Amino acid sequence: MTKLIASFALTSALALAQTWSGTVVDVMCKNNDLASHTRECALSCSRSGYGIVLADGKFIKFDERGNGKALAALKASSKEKDLKAKVTGTLKDDVIQVDAIQVE
Numbered sequence: 001m002t003k004l005i006a007s008f009a010l011t012s013a014l015a016l017a018q019t020w021s022g023t024v025v026d027v028m029c030k031n032n033d034l035a036s037h038t039r040e041c042a043l044s045c046s047r048s049g050y051g052i053v054l055a056d057g058k059f060i061k062f063d064e065r066g067n068g069k070a071l072a073a074l075k076a077s078s079k080e081k082d083l084k085a086k087v088t089g090t091l092k093d094d095v096i097q098v099d100a101i102q103v104e
Contacts, residue, residue: 016090017099020060022052024070024085024103030059039080046071052087052096060091066098077103 023034026045034053042050050070051061062070066089074083089098 017088018091020052020054020087020096022054022085022087024050024052024074024083024087024101025059026050027061035082037081037083039074039077039083042074042083043071052085061095062087063089063095063097066096066101069098069101073101073103079103 023037024042025032025034025037026042027048027050028045029037029041030051030053046067049061049064049067051059053059066087073085077083083103085101085103087096087098087102088100089096091097
């Protein structure tokens, strides 16, 4: 019975996960020209936190865990500009509870 409940809880959590595609940007620069926003700037402004700007221009902030994942993904990326990414997680109170970030 316990395995069944744990399995159901895991399945329910996975069912709620969503994926967003857009541009990862630090909070301080979210209103700047994203096409020319650099990885170096995003790394130097990491204290402000991160989020993603969607195709329609909407900005959604990441939770603290997501900020750490975004920082690690940006450090690992060789891209200098146009920081497109795919983010998987759950939206709660207009903040993405980030599970994974992949800079594309």
